[in-house]
Amino acid sequence: MPENNAYIIETHNLNFCFNGKGMILKDINLKVERGSIYGFLGPNGAGKTTTIRILLGLLRDTKKSVRLFNKNLSENRIEVYSKTGALIEQPSLYEHISGYDNLEITRKIRNIKKERLVETLELVRLSSAAHKKVKEYSLGMKQRLGIANALIAEPELLILDEPVNGLDPNGMAEMRELLRRINRELNTTIFLSSHLLGEIEKIVTHVGIINMGEMLFQGTIEELINVETNSAEEVIIKMNNNKKAAQLLENFNVYECEDGLKIMIHSKQQVPQIIKALIENNIDVYEVINEGKNLKKLFLKMTENYIVS
Numbered sequence: 001m002p003e004n005n006a007y008i009i010e011t012h013n014l015n016f017c018f019n020g021k022g023m024i025l026k027d028i029n030l031k032v033e034r035g036s037i038y039g040f041l042g043p044n045g046a047g048k049t050t051t052i053r054i055l056l057g058l059l060r061d062t063k064k065s066v067r068l069f070n071k072n073l074s075e076n077r078i079e080v081y082s083k084t085g086a087l088i089e090q091p092s093l094y095e096h097i098s099g100y101d102n103l104e105i106t107r108k109i110r111n112i113k114k115e116r117l118v119e120t121l122e123l124v125r126l127s128s129a130a131h132k133k134v135k136e137y138s139l140g141m142k143q144r145l146g147i148a149n150a151l152i153a154e155p156e157l158l159i160l161d162e163p164v165n166g167l168d169p170n171g172m173a174e175m176r177e178l179l180r181r182i183n184r185e186l187n188t189t190i191f192l193s194s195h196l197l198g199e200i201e202k203i204v205t206h207v208g209i210i211n212m213g214e215m216l217f218q219g220t221i222e223e224l225i226n227v228e229t230n231s232a233e234e235v236i237i238k239m240n241n242n243k244k245a246a247q248l249l250e251n252f253n254v255y256e257c258e259d260g261l262k263i264m265i266h267s268k269q270q271v272p273q274i275i276k277a278l279i280e281n282n283i284d285v286y287e288v289i290n291e292g293k294n295l296k297k298l299f300l301k302m303t304e305n306y307i308v309s
């Protein structure tokens, strides 16, 4: 793990709810290393867009839990956003004018030199379509123009919400190639969300997995694969004496839950051993529920229906 100041995005127990309703984000601790391509993964409704909106200041984080560029976001907005480019949901483009003119508007507003516009169009491979009207662009071209808009000011950090969603296999492949190129050639850190692991696993260096507002995993892709294959399963045992059982099973990772005692096991053979130990110690066992692998279930959900392109 790098020194603290190597993180370009960092959140400390970030919580969020809409107007006092249920918690949407629960203690999210993002750690995004400078220079990485970080995939923020989770099924629909997990809380990815909400997190991104908070990172971009579109939703308020009242607890000041977000740091960008090692600076507290709420006190350094102008500075950190001058180094950040973003694309969330559909890019906001003027359809009736060309891609070139769209970028020209941004260039003028942000007072950027002209050469940068040409370079950026080249980078996103839109030079030959630069003078076509945007309404004639494919979805993939529009997405790439949106990224060009975010890139023209040479940000150090690019935040993208579902950049490959809705693209055809060709468009997806082009987008992945573009993101890799931006990261490699411009040394831009990229934070992108997706609900399908397969869409982004080939380009990301790190992943964070979120489900129902909770982070289930954060690490490198290699670490994820390791966890996914070796991860523990959970069993819940309903019994008459949780406290005594927890002491008895102190060598296991055990915690009390609503239904009984939740125990992490590494092989199915451990279940009869645990039950035998409980019975030998006069604890009545009522029910054993196999919870399976939480991460594995989620992993499968995020990889289902994926067509390799």
Ligand SMILES: Nc1ncnc2c1ncn2[C@@H]1O[C@H](COP(=O)(O)OP(=O)(O)OP(=O)(O)O)[C@@H](O)[C@H]1O
Pocket: 018, 024, 042, 043, 044, 045, 046, 047, 048, 049, 050, 051, 195
């Ligand atoms: N404006 C809002 N008011 C109330 N609840 C909201 C609002 N926006 C989102 N939510 C809820 O917050 C939760 C997280 O939504 P969010 O859009 O962050 O998920 P997501 O992971 O980005 O999923 P998706 O890919 O479907 O957008 C969902 O339960 C959603 O219904």
